[in-house]
Amino acid sequence: MSFNGKLNVLCIGGGMISEEVVLPTLFQQRRNGKIDKIAISSLNSGILKRLQEVFPNEDFVPYPDPATTDPDAPFPDLYRQALGDLGEHGLVYVCTPDHFHTRMVLESINAGYDVCCMKPLCLKVDEAWEIIELAKAKGAYVFTEYHKRKDRAVRALRYKFRRGELGEPLYGHAWIEEPKYMPLKVFGAWAEKSSPFEYIGTHYADVYYYVTNLLPKRVVAWGQKKFLPKHGSDAYDANQAVVEWEDGSAFWIQTSWIRSDNNAAMTSQGMMFQGTKGEYKADHKDRHLNFETDDKGFEQFNPNFFKAYDSWDSEDGVEHVGYGYESNSQPLEDVLKLKTATDGMSPEEAVAKRQEMIAAWTELNTRALPENALIGVAINEAVRISVDNGSRFVEFGEGMQPRLA
Numbered sequence: 289m290s291f292n293g294k295l296n297v298l299c300i301g302g303g304m305i306s307e308e309v310v311l312p313t314l315f316q317q318r319r320n321g322k323i324d325k326i327a328i329s330s331l332n333s334g335i336l337k338r339l340q341e342v343f344p345n346e347d348f349v350p351y352p353d354p355a356t357t358d359p360d361a362p363f364p365d366l367y368r369q370a371l372g373d374l375g376e377h378g379l380v381y382v383c384t385p386d387h388f389h390t391r392m393v394l395e396s397i398n399a400g401y402d403v404c405c406m407k408p409l410c411l412k413v414d415e416a417w418e419i420i421e422l423a424k425a426k427g428a429y430v431f432t433e434y435h436k437r438k439d440r441a442v443r444a445l446r447y448k449f450r451r452g453e454l455g456e457p458l459y460g461h462a463w464i465e466e467p468k469y470m471p472l473k474v475f476g477a478w479a480e481k482s483s484p485f486e487y488i489g490t491h492y493a494d495v496y497y498y499v500t501n502l503l504p505k506r507v508v509a510w511g512q513k514k515f516l517p518k519h520g521s522d523a524y525d526a527n528q529a530v531v532e533w534e535d536g537s538a539f540w541i542q543t544s545w546i547r548s549d550n551n552a553a554m555t556s557q558g559m560m561f562q563g564t565k566g567e568y569k570a571d572h573k574d575r576h577l578n579f580e581t582d583d584k585g586f587e588q589f590n591p592n593f594f595k596a597y598d599s600w601d602s603e604d605g606v607e608h609v610g611y612g613y614e615s616n617s618q619p620l621e622d623v624l625k626l627k628t629a630t631d632g633m634s635p636e637e638a639v640a641k642r643q644e645m646i647a648a649w650t651e652l653n654t655r656a657l658p659e660n661a662l663i664g665v666a667i668n669e670a671v672r673i674s675v676d677n678g679s680r681f682v683e684f685g686e687g688m689q690p691r692l693a
């Protein structure tokens with residue numbers, strides 16, 4: 289049967305990023321006619337019951353079903369049944385804690401599906417290579433959701449840099465910091481398995497690579513544990529790293545998740561970059577749009593990321609706009625292109641055509657396909673090795689394998 293232009297989507301994980309960004313994007317894209325069935329798999333049915341309440345007008349197939357299961361009973365393997373039920377033309381969004389990504393991505397590819405994985409793709413270079421090799425062999429599309437690649441404030445830098453307006457890279461710095469409620473409440477269950485660098489710093493490591501196309505040469509990093517250990521968590525409060533790139537330019541990235549809970553926006557972030565011909569400086573949190581209300585106090589509002597606005601086409605409709613929406617929609621658009629281009633081909637021809645299209649996108653380094661996402665994974669792993677070894681330099685060997693210098 290020929291492709292009808294709609295995908296079946298499974299979202300594995302129903303936590304913060306699913307509720308706030310991924311699912312509103314998927315529901316909107318279903319209204320746009322690009323999606324047929326949506327299924328959501330989560331650890332327990334209590335989470336899915338909550339999603340049914342948050343999205344009362346949106347149909348989805350829940351795994352496990354809140355109507356028939358205890359809200360707290362864990363079903364860590366039920367996503368496999370959801371994969372088995374997804375049907376033809378499936379795309380899987382992996383929205384689970386970082387340390388589960390690898391097996392869920394590999395299993396999705398092996399089940400015959402394309403994947404959108406929340407950043408980081410995985411936590412180890414070895415695992416990234418497993419994903420790269422399997423995806424290549426099967427002609428599978430695996431997109432890592434680094435949404436800053438779609439932020440106009442970052443695209444502006446890339447555009448001017450690539451046209452030579454800033455000259456050659458010399459140095460730069462970035463900061464990305466979140467409030468204490470993130471490691472203590474939002475994902476208290478897995479903060480110790482991650483760190484502020486792996487969780488959010490990876491965005492700016494990826495940005496430098498996305499903008500310059502340079503590979504990292506070596507990394508040195510630091511970590512502090514002063515606040516969280518006094519509050520029952522062994523996670524790092526903060527991490528800082530300097531990445532030296534193959535051209536000798538240096539980029540400092542500072543991260544933390546112990547900013548005040550009274551912060552006027554969830555993520556404090558920004559970046560500067562100095563080249564031989566010019567400078568870029570941008571606050572990516574304060575977009576000079578503030579609200580002050582009785583309910584929420586003072587808010588720095590970022591209209592660019594992911595916000596709801598009144599629909600232009602219906603009285604009470606809502607439309608989501610921003611780089612979070614564009615980034616989560618990109619894999620849908622790309623997979624629709626792959627399906628359309630290979631419609632009617634034999635399986636062998638289809639794999640060859642997919643491999644060709646995916647290789648061309650990888651070369652562009654616009655989407656973070658697995659070989660592009662490898663850079664963020666390698667820098668993450670190097671930062672962890674450096675911090676665990678008294679802030680020694682870590683360099684990259686063959687296949688971007690990090691090792692103590």
Ligand SMILES: NC(=O)c1ccc[n+]([C@@H]2O[C@H](COP(=O)([O-])OP(=O)(O)OC[C@H]3O[C@@H](n4cnc5c(N)ncnc54)[C@H](O)[C@@H]3O)[C@@H](O)[C@H]2O)c1
Nearest residue numbers: 301302303304305306329330331364383384385386406475
């Ligand atoms: N792009 C970004 O800036 C951004 C922002 C936030 C989170 N993230 C990433 O998104 C991912 C999820 O983050 P989050 O903040 O939503 O985390 P979260 O802890 O709020 O949610 C994780 C979800 O995974 C589910 N889960 C865990 N084990 C499962 C299993 N075996 N089967 C099915 N579901 C399972 C849990 O039920 C939960 O719903 C992480 O990789 C994180 O780094 C990215």
